Amino acid sequence: MRRNHVGRAVAWCGVAALVVALVLAGCAGGAKQPAPEAEKPARDTIVVALAREGETLDHIRTSWTTDAHYTVLDRLVERDYDLKYTPHLAESWTSSPDGKVWTFKLRKDVKFHDGTPFNAAAVKWFFEALLDPKNASPSASDYAFISRIETPDEYTVAFHLKDPYPNILFKLSTTYAGIISPEAYRKYGPDGSNEYGTKQMVGTGLYRFVEWVPGDHLLVTANPDHQWGPEFVQNKGPAHIKNIKYRIIPDAATRLMEFEAGNVDLLLEVAPQDVERVSKLPNVEVFRKPHFGLGYLAFATDKKPFNNVKVRQAINLAIDREAIVKSVFFGVASPAYGYLPPLLPEYVEDRQAHRYDPEAARKLLAEAGYPNGFKCNLATLNKTEHVRVAEAVQAALAKIGIQTEITQYDNASYAAFLKEGKQELFIREYSWSSADILQWFLYGSQFPYPNHSRWVDKKTDELIDAAEYAPSMEAREQGYKALQEYLISKAVWCPIWFPEKVQAVRTDKVANFRMHPLYTIFNDVTLK
Amino acid sequence: MHQYLLRRLILLLPVLVGVTLVVFLLMHLAPGDPALLIAGQNAPPEVYERIRRSLGLDRPLYEQYLLFLTRVGRGDLGRSLLLGERVADLVGQALAVTLGLALAGLGLSYLIGVPVGIVSAVRSNSLVDQASMVGALVFVSVPPFWLGLILMYVFGLRLGWFPISGHGSLAHDVLPAVTLGLGGAALVARMTRSAMLEVIRQDFVRTARSKGLAERVVIYKHALRNAVIPIISLLGLRLGWTVGGAVTLEMVFSRPGMGRLLVNSILSRDYPVVQGVLLILAFSVMLGNLFADIFYAVADPRIKYR
Numbered sequence: 001m002r003r004n005h006v007g008r009a010v011a012w013c014g015v016a017a018l019v020v021a022l023v024l025a026g027c028a029g030g031a032k033q034p035a036p037e038a039e040k041p042a043r044d045t046i047v048v049a050l051a052r053e054g055e056t057l058d059h060i061r062t063s064w065t066t067d068a069h070y071t072v073l074d075r076l077v078e079r080d081y082d083l084k085y086t087p088h089l090a091e092s093w094t095s096s097p098d099g100k101v102w103t104f105k106l107r108k109d110v111k112f113h114d115g116t117p118f119n120a121a122a123v124k125w126f127f128e129a130l131l132d133p134k135n136a137s138p139s140a141s142d143y144a145f146i147s148r149i150e151t152p153d154e155y156t157v158a159f160h161l162k163d164p165y166p167n168i169l170f171k172l173s174t175t176y177a178g179i180i181s182p183e184a185y186r187k188y189g190p191d192g193s194n195e196y197g198t199k200q201m202v203g204t205g206l207y208r209f210v211e212w213v214p215g216d217h218l219l220v221t222a223n224p225d226h227q228w229g230p231e232f233v234q235n236k237g238p239a240h241i242k243n244i245k246y247r248i249i250p251d252a253a254t255r256l257m258e259f260e261a262g263n264v265d266l267l268l269e270v271a272p273q274d275v276e277r278v279s280k281l282p283n284v285e286v287f288r289k290p291h292f293g294l295g296y297l298a299f300a301t302d303k304k305p306f307n308n309v310k311v312r313q314a315i316n317l318a319i320d321r322e323a324i325v326k327s328v329f330f331g332v333a334s335p336a337y338g339y340l341p342p343l344l345p346e347y348v349e350d351r352q353a354h355r356y357d358p359e360a361a362r363k364l365l366a367e368a369g370y371p372n373g374f375k376c377n378l379a380t381l382n383k384t385e386h387v388r389v390a391e392a393v394q395a396a397l398a399k400i401g402i403q404t405e406i407t408q409y410d411n412a413s414y415a416a417f418l419k420e421g422k423q424e425l426f427i428r429e430y431s432w433s434s435a436d437i438l439q440w441f442l443y444g445s446q447f448p449y450p451n452h453s454r455w456v457d458k459k460t461d462e463l464i465d466a467a468e469y470a471p472s473m474e475a476r477e478q479g480y481k482a483l484q485e486y487l488i489s490k491a492v493w494c495p496i497w498f499p500e501k502v503q504a505v506r507t508d509k510v511a512n513f514r515m516h517p518l519y520t521i522f523n524d525v526t527l528k
Numbered sequence: 529m530h531q532y533l534l535r536r537l538i539l540l541l542p543v544l545v546g547v548t549l550v551v552f553l554l555m556h557l558a559p560g561d562p563a564l565l566i567a568g569q570n571a572p573p574e575v576y577e578r579i580r581r582s583l584g585l586d587r588p589l590y591e592q593y594l595l596f597l598t599r600v601g602r603g604d605l606g607r608s609l610l611l612g613e614r615v616a617d618l619v620g621q622a623l624a625v626t627l628g629l630a631l632a633g634l635g636l637s638y639l640i641g642v643p644v645g646i647v648s649a650v651r652s653n654s655l656v657d658q659a660s661m662v663g664a665l666v667f668v669s670v671p672p673f674w675l676g677l678i679l680m681y682v683f684g685l686r687l688g689w690f691p692i693s694g695h696g697s698l699a700h701d702v703l704p705a706v707t708l709g710l711g712g713a714a715l716v717a718r719m720t721r722s723a724m725l726e727v728i729r730q731d732f733v734r735t736a737r738s739k740g741l742a743e744r745v746v747i748y749k750h751a752l753r754n755a756v757i758p759i760i761s762l763l764g765l766r767l768g769w770t771v772g773g774a775v776t777l778e779m780v781f782s783r784p785g786m787g788r789l790l791v792n793s794i795l796s797r798d799y800p801v802v803q804g805v806l807l808i809l810a811f812s813v814m815l816g817n818l819f820a821d822i823f824y825a826v827a828d829p830r831i832k833y834r
Contacts, residue, residue, distance in 0.1 A: 052792075052795070053792070054796075055608075055792060055793070055795075055796040055798060062796070064795075064796065133574065133575050136575045136578075136579065190612070194612045198613075213784070214784055214788075214792075215622075215695075215782070215783065215784025215785070215788040215789075215792075216694070216695055216696070216782075216784050247694070247782070248782060249693060249782045250779050250782060250788070250791070251693075251779055251780045251782070253677050253780075254677075254680065254692065254693045254780055254781070254782060257680055257681060257684065257685045257692050257693075258692050258693060260685060261684065261685050261688070261692055263691075263692065412797075
């Protein structure tokens, strides 16, 4: 009897538990939308997983832009699949012989999503807003090369520069240069209802902003008036797919499961360790291309013993880059023999200076006065791959007698640590698609941060000035090549790996997708 | 009872001050100058200064704290630096999502844990007892985010019974609530079992049985009522833990709650929001403990006289 009572009670409690839990969870959920439909989107919507959403979509006020910025806003200049600069909202451009005035002729058939006409005044307003100290834009310093903007006629914009600056084309092609409707910003911006970036986002792009539910999704719908697709896409008119739903899924494992289940059609990034698994999934195509970035070991070059070029060269020879690429990145990266990503025209590589030769490394170390090596600190961000690289570097350096102790930091404390100048050896990775990244990290006036290699050198500054303010793109390319050769001869960094960009698409649902090295291009993509 | 409640509330005051102080200092001790982070590395000095002044960072630390305390006292948690929205509104929306999940998880953990604990105690050392205690050990040891991923894989991806992640319907809430509930249930079951074991061996239980009471009455009215105190005190501790667990699970299950708000605001250095989230999380733990104290007094009338 006793046992029966207890057993029955347990059974009832179990049932009650389930009912109560479901009811409680239901109350909690607020039951905003019917989910089963949301999970199985109609055929007119492509679902894209986003790892992180910005705090606002107003790119004047934030440095974090998402893929949606590329689809909702257009730029004067674009980069095609081979990264060549091509016209978009600007039909053509010329620069003055001294390289200090760049004149852009604008398209005349463009209007913003809110009906405001797109013209020279809108372009002038946008870049002046970026530069206005009142807006405290994090991108303002990127456009500080502009001294003033003139509009000789309704469809002509002239950028007057402080110095010659051919890299203006790069700056006008980034997501930070997406042109916002001035009318909409006046109405909804910080001086208006303050809804721009959360409830409003108005550009001239292929898609119009519909809604953003923070933490859940961002929805955009095709702009029926769009007739101004850039040269490198086939479909210049409105998008084939009616809606793009960006689902915000911060956890990588969850993103992968949703993709595998078919609830997500396009994965914008696949981690190196998942590439093999994703490649084996049915109805999935994986795209791989070198990414714009570099992972490297840096030195505090003003501190002993790293102020000695032989020590820096020895460390460069002690690292087996190929082994690191295989063991840490599962082959989804490539060994780095230079300071800039290989996709850039300015790229220079030196396999001799970055070969694996521990014997020569030991010899150089002895010549530098450290036959028995030394002890130092090795700092890294607490990101999994970076920590593994640090461990590989630690093992490699131990072989030539350098004993290191690894310290891990989160993002904010790593920046503070580097600013305070406490570093000795440290792992860094950058992502940037222009050669001026070398100016950012190694120019004298950037000391002590972001010049955390603490490399203050007159010759480097002269070479950077010559390249950065060269009158033409060709001269700039030559200038940056000379700079890299000089930097490699001084072993300022120890380059280790070039990351890869990996995306995956469900081929049972999506057709005509092509991976772009920088952005996601939807003009030609169709749904099956 | 009133006096007891009053005493508990007065005792909360120093804790409250302590919590606000810690939350306030955390933001000031954390590496990185918030004004510099907001203004950007290359901002002109006048922009940097303006941001510093607008944040009140140019004043002495104690003055900043007093200002913070008076604002919090008025229920004003400030405004988000980036969105300009009231922090109280942002936190309120997110709290609804998180608290709902936490309560569902907590409810599940008690509804599963207490009966399992009672059965284990009543049939101690039987196969049922051993199996449920091994199960409890497993669920106590497994980290919730991992359990969440496993449930997602089995019931979301393979069986397709529930949505894998997201928010918006009852079906979306089942997996995260069960994840949260199972870990808690394991602990509650173990606690209930040991409390019950202590009680059912005592004389008054034997007396109850010998005077011919039904076993159901013996277990639920006499034994359980006396074993309930440690189970209730666990509730206060669990509430805080469950809210914390819900916050981490939200990232795994992509739910727009406090966890998402906290991580996003940390990443974008929106420090009034970070402060607001931490403060509300701390308050909810304190409230949990207060409720546990009140339940305590209700369950055991002797407590309020101590």
